[in-house]
Amino acid sequence: MRDLAMEQAWEGDVMDMTLRCPKCGSTHVETRDRARRFGGALGAIAGTTSGVVLAVSGAEIGLLAGPVGALLGAAAGVVIEGIVGGAAGCAAGARLGTAIDRNILHNYRCDSCGHAYGGKST
Ligand SMILES: [Zn+2]
Numbered sequence: 663m664r665d666l667a668m669e670q671a672w673e674g675d676v677m678d679m680t681l682r683c684p685k686c687g688s689t690h691v692e693t694r695d696r697a698r699r700f701g702g703a704l705g706a707i708a709g710t711t712s713g714v715v716l717a718v719s720g721a722e723i724g725l726l727a728g729p730v731g732a733l734l735g736a737a738a739g740v741v742i743e744g745i746v747g748g749a750a751g752c753a754a755g756a757r758l759g760t761a762i763d764r765n766i767l768h769n770y771r772c773d774s775c776g777h778a779y780g781g782k783s784t
Pocket of ligand 1: 683684685686687688772773774775776777
């Protein structure tokens with residue numbers, strides 16, 4: 663009895679989670695997440711670049727404190743700003759990409775009939 667109840671609950675869950683093609687009803691639907699991946703990569707690059715630019719401008723300020731200070735400041739700045747900027751940019755880009763996936767692109771594609779459709783299957 664307990665097993666049966668578990669199975670039913672599990673199946674109910676799957677029914678809610680499973681993506682179905684609105685055209686043919688197939689469950690062989692894949693999520694593409696193109697914009698999300700692209701946005702994340704682009705955001706990481708943009709974030710790292712802007713982080714490095716910030717670090718370089720920091721090094722210019724550091725020049726006033728002498729060449730050694732500039733060198734140390736630049737090295738530390740590039741690493742820290744690059745990592746922080748890259749992570750922040752990646753997160754922002756991925757979030758933006760997810761929004762694009764959901765609202766603009768046809769994020770889901772049916773493997774059975776090739777029908778592509780948006781995230782909001784209504
Ligand atoms: Zn289909």
